[in-house]
Amino acid sequence: GHRIELGEVETALNSLSAIHRAVAVVLSPAGQPASLAAALLVDHTDDTDTEQFKADVTDQLRALLPDYMVPSTLALVDEIPLSANGKVDRKQAQILLAEHADAQHTTLTPPKGDKECQVASVWQALLPDRSIGRESHFFSLGGDSLLATQVISTLRENGLTAEQPLRLLFAQPVLAEFAAGLSFENAEPLSTLVPDPDARFEPFPLTEVQRAYWMGQSPGLPLNCGTHYLVELDGENVNIGRLEQAWNSLVQHHDMLRVTIDKEGNQRVLPFFPGIETLCHRFDDMKDGQGEQLAQQWLHQQFHTTSSASKNSDVGSSAQMHHLFGVSYQDAKGNPRCRVGIIFNYLTLDGFSIKLLLEQLSRTYLDPESLPSKTDLLFRDYVNQIAPSNEEKQNAETFWLNKLAELPLKASLPLATEPERLAHPIFTRREHRLPAEDWQALKDKAQKYQITPSVLLLTAYSEVLRLWNGGKDHSINLTLFDRQPVHQDINRILGDFTTLAPVGFCREEESTLIEQAKKTQREIADVLENKAVSSIWIQRQRSHEMSLTAASLPIVFTSTLGLGNGLFEQGESGFPKMVAGGLSETPQVWLDHQLYEFDEELALSWDSVDALFPEGMIDDMFNTYIALIDNLIIIDWDTPLHLVLPNKQCESRLAINRTDQAFSTRTIHQSFFEMAAETPERTAIISEQHSLSYGELAQAALQLAALLTEQGVQPGEPVAVTLPRGHNQVIAVLGILAAGGCYVPVGTHQPLV
Structure with missing residues (x-):
């Protein structure tokens, strides 16, 4: 965004007493962001500490130039390349400096102060x-x-x-x-947790997000469904009995795997849960690789069955909230395999908790004695003791109330049906794996431009949504894993630490990908700075001026990048590995984009309620998104993105918006007067006062039309009417239309329909 004036840089450099002569150039390595400026220097002393000299020069330049004009590469040379006429040969200077820039990348100045x-x-x-x-x-x-x-x-x-x-x-x-x-400033120690193990089995409230998930499952609400997440694992020689034993050991170890929720919306940990029994199925007789496909279909059927059962059961019952399934089958080569499905209820577990639980399940399966040590810290302690201060909450509320005026609404994607008409949504998954080499290239490129990988992918996601939103600004609900470092064991317990925050995407015309991504990064900084109030609070505020549906943010982005090692990744052999085919569902959500790293690859998935949208639309959106990510590896980010709708989408929109069909030349009141001429005695209006026939109504209307014409009403001229509904209003409308005017209702009375 800033313009670099090389002449100003050189003037500043040459003004320093230790520099004999200097030249500044811009370096633009292929596939990398341009260096703000690089300067070639000649020092007229012989005993200079090179690195200290560069550090001193940089400090002096900061006092003379804006930060963006301070050279990022400083090289000392014996002479500056000159052309035949004695002028600086900038092309040769660039070549020489490019060599120094690579070497300087590894040279850092130690921190001061x-x-x-x-x-x-x-x-x-x-x-x-x-x-x-x-x-x-x-x-x-x-x-x-x-x-x-x-x-x-x-x-x-x-x-x-x-x-x-x-x-x-x-x-x-x-x-x-x-x-x-x-x-x-005076050190303000963070809030610290004091474990309260004696109250371990006492009820405690749901978090704001937990309560939203819980209430969102209520029958009668649009898009009501469970909060389930299916993870699929696959391997040879899977011992289901040992897997059950490992799971049940962890259920007794982690309180939040034994939690129930009562009808008042309080959660409580039970002292003991009965052991889970894995439901198993067999497709061992299927050949030619069909077994794996049928195993996946069977697990998805169990997912939907579990979801339906949860709607019809009491959440507060002592039934297990999580489920294990196993399917044995033969692969294409005839080898016996087992596919395992674990259905988590993330009403009580967040993404980090699921990651931690899977890693512990793997270790405990391989070695039953490797159960982690017990901690007195409870999720209950966190919920009861950790909350934003009044000042933090007030500052956040002030920020968001001011922000609401410019925060866009959700993307208005084309719909096949209104969400209110869809009581029982069924989610469908689309997924893609970006190979390790491509993912690393994308991360490296983002790092050079100082953009986090999550922000890059969020920006790409928003651009695809914008394309189907008619190019308009919109907001996305961002999932935050807000597990604050308030105890040394905080990362050893399970729970739902999730919060939700809106991120608005407002793009200026012809802004580049880099500009848009960095703007998004700043938006996320604002979100994190003001996360004391969540998206749920913000949507409630908006619902004061619009419907809850209009205020909702049903399009979600969930990134687990940065939660440590690859999510769900377990390097030990002998435990089935995670494979494609999972699924999730969330109440009142249209589309949830999830991403995580696995086996050094990037795993991307979209879970969507396809029945909401025109057939094939989400497929087109997802394919456009994947193509964009592939292109990001090779395209120049310092240019605007110009995404184009698929041909099928363009043709559909053109057909819907085509307005060149013929229109009738008949006026809307012509049929009435024809009816009055044919059957004048037929009753036209029945009201509490009296009834009118077609002939009587036509005569009264024509008399009014004549009066309006005498008063100078011209064709197309608006005529205001303020009358209660009844026969007089009908006469007024017909009279105005017969005179060629336009009927305009005013006042408090509703217009005639």
């Missing part, structure tokens, strides 16, 4: 495999929004903060610049 050292220490702890210096860029190092919140929490605990520290980090992600915006 207490603030920079503290920031560097925190970054190093969260990104242990990275070299960190004053020039380090948080997002280029691999930082993301989850790590950003941990950075701010740790620094605040050490007494180092700012008025809006998260926004500062997103706006000034270079270590030296970020640290400069911080200040030392």
Whole structure:
């Protein structure tokens, strides 16, 4: 966005006493963002410490130039390349500097002062495999929004903060610049949890998101369904009995696997749950690889059966909320295999909890003695003790109330039926795996542009939604895993720490992909800074001025990138591996995009209520999205994206919007007067006062038409009418139309239909 004036850079460099001569150029390596500026320097001393000299020059330039015009590459040379006429040969200078730029990437200036050292220490702890210096860029190092919140929490605990520290980090992600915006204040230790094991089995309230999920399952609500997530595993020699034993051990270990919910919306942990029994099926007699396909279909049938059963059962019963299924079959080569389906109820578990549980299930299956050690910390303690302060909540409410004026509504995707008419939604999954090599290339490219992979994919998702939304701005519901670091064992317990937040996508004409992605990154910074109130609160505020359906945000983006190692990934052999074919359902949701890493690949899935949309539309949207992601690896991000609707979609829209058909020349009142001429005695109006025949009504209307014409009413001229419904209003309308005028109802009375 900023214009670099090379002449100003060179003037500033040449003004420094230690520099004999300097030249500035722009470096644009293929496939990489351009360096803001690179300067070639000649020092007229011989005993200079090169790195210290560069650091001193950089510090002096910061006082003379804007940050974006401070050279990112500094190289000392014996002479500057000159052309035959003695002018600087900039092409040769660029070639020479490009060689220095690669070498300089590994050269970092050590942090200076207490603030920079503290920031560097925190970054190093969260990104242990990275070299960190004053020039380090948080997002280029691999930082993301989850790590950003941990950075701010740790620094605040050490007494180092700012008025809006998260926004500062997103706006000034270079270590030296970020640290400069911080200040030392009285250390405010984070809220800490005090475990209360004696109250382990006492009721406690649902979180805001849990309550929304729970109430969203109520019969009669549109799009009411369960909160289920199917994970499919597959392997050879799977011992179902051992899998059951491992699962039941973890159920007794984790309180939130034994939770029930009563009719008042309170949750309670039971001291004991009966052991789960895995429902098994066999397709061993199927040949030619059909067994795997039938196994997957059977598991999906169990998913929908479980969902239907949950609607008709009491959530507060002691029945298991999670289910295990097994299907044996033969692969295409005739080898025996087993496909395992685990249906989680994420009313009580978030994405991180499911990841943790699967990893523990794998270890316990392989070694029953490897059950993790017990902790006194409970999810109940977190719900009862951790909440935003009044100041945080008030600041967040003020922010969002001001933001509502510009926050777009949901994307108005073409619908085949209204959500209110669809009581029992059925979700369908579409999925795609981006190979490890392509995924790494995409991550590397995003890192060079200081964009997190999640933000890049969220931006691409929003662009596809915008295309089907007629190019209009829209908002997406973002899933946040808000597990605050308030206890050393916080990452060892299960629970639903989920919060939801809206992210608005407003694009200026011809903005580039980089500009749009960085704007999205700033929006997410605002969301994280003001997450003390959630999307649920914001939708309720909007419902004061519009319907709940209009205020809803039913299009969701859920990224588990940044939750640690690949989600659901387990390197140990002997446990069935996760495979494609899972499914999820969420009340009042139209479309949920989920993404995670597995086996170094990027796994993408869309779960959608297809019955809401025209046939084939979600397929077209998903294919457009996947094609866009593939193209992101090779296209220039410093240009606008120009997505085009598929031909079938264009043809459909043209057919619907075609207005060149012939129209009737008959007026809307002509048929009435024809009827009055043919059967004048026929009753036309029956009212409480009296009745009128067609002839009487026509005569009264024509008398009024004559009066209006005498008063100068011209064809097409509006005539205001304020009358209660009744025969006089009918006479007025027919008289105005007969005179050639336009009927315009005014006042408090409803118009005649």
